[in-house]
Amino acid sequence: GDSVTQMEGPVTLSEEAFLTINCTYTATGYPSLFWYVQYPGEGLQLLLKATKADDKGSNKGFEATYRKETTSFHLEKGSVQVSDSAVYFCALSEFQFGNEKLTFGTGTRLTIIP
Amino acid sequence: GAGVSQTPSNKVTEKGKYVELRCDPISGHTALYWYRQSLGQGPEFLIYFQGTGAADDSGLPNDRFFAVRPEGSVSTLKIQRTERGDSAVYLCASRPTAMNTEAFFGQGTRLTVV
Numbered sequence: 389g390d391s392v393t394q395m396e397g398p399v400t401l402s403e404e405a406f407l408t409i410n411c412t413y414t415a416t417g418y419p420s421l422f423w424y425v426q427y428p429g430e431g432l433q434l435l436l437k438a439t440k441a442d443d444k445g446s447n448k449g450f451e452a453t454y455r456k457e458t459t460s461f462h463l464e465k466g467s468v469q470v471s472d473s474a475v476y477f478c479a480l481s482e483f484q485f486g487n488e489k490l491t492f493g494t495g496t497r498l499t500i501i502p
Numbered sequence: 503g504a505g506v507s508q509t510p511s512n513k514v515t516e517k518g519k520y521v522e523l524r525c526d527p528i529s530g531h532t533a534l535y536w537y538r539q540s541l542g543q544g545p546e547f548l549i550y551f552q553g554t555g556a557a558d559d560s561g562l563p564n565d566r567f568f569a570v571r572p573e574g575s576v577s578t579l580k581i582q583r584t585e586r587g588d589s590a591v592y593l594c595a596s597r598p599t600a601m602n603t604e605a606f607f608g609q610g611t612r613l614t615v616v
Contacts, residue, residue, distance in 0.1 A: 431506070432545070432593065432607040477544050487558040489535065490605065492544030
């Protein structure tokens with residue numbers, strides 16, 4: 389079945405550092421790919437998405453490119469801020485049985501120190 | 503309300519008891535999902551409703567778990583004869599239609615079985 393493997397955490401960086409969180413996937417078809425973020429005390433929020441190969445999703449300075457050849461969707465940000473501290477989840481979805489359910493990775497906790 | 507609302511936010515119950523968890527989706531959203539997030543893991547799919555019917559219940563772990571959505575809006579997840587392994591955060595998400603739309607998550611119900 390479908391699965392998502394993402395970089396284990398926790399990850400601690402200094403403010404303004406470059407961020408990469410790795411994500412690879414296994415899927416039977418052509419999934420859509422997502423990054424969700426969970427800020428402390430809040431629910432999961434969609435950060436960005438890409439629906440086909442070579443698409444780049446971007447939001448709030450974060451970017452991820454759908455790489456079909458390497459089955460990857462790595463999250464990057466050029467200069468992180470303290471407010472980016474959160475748990476980040478990579479996820480995929482495929483439309484099966486009339487349903488587009490999400491399959492998540494285990495999450496990566498990111499802490500940014502001033 | 504403006505977002506997906508889940509009640510209670512926390513529930514502690516004794517092993518063997520019955521519990522109900524409630525989800526109020528965003529008004530007008532026809533698709534509703536339940537996920538379970540165990541400690542240190544990403545959310546795992548449980549069940550999907552399109553309107554009033556459970557279109558995909560393949561993620562329910564066993565027959566102690568059941569969910570309903572009688573009027574196509576509020577949903578209740580029911581767990582019978584709870585076990586300590588059921589302890590997790592139960593997340594609800596809704597989306598306007600079944601596919602190609604963003605899923606909005608509630609903050610979850612943290613269930614602890616003692």
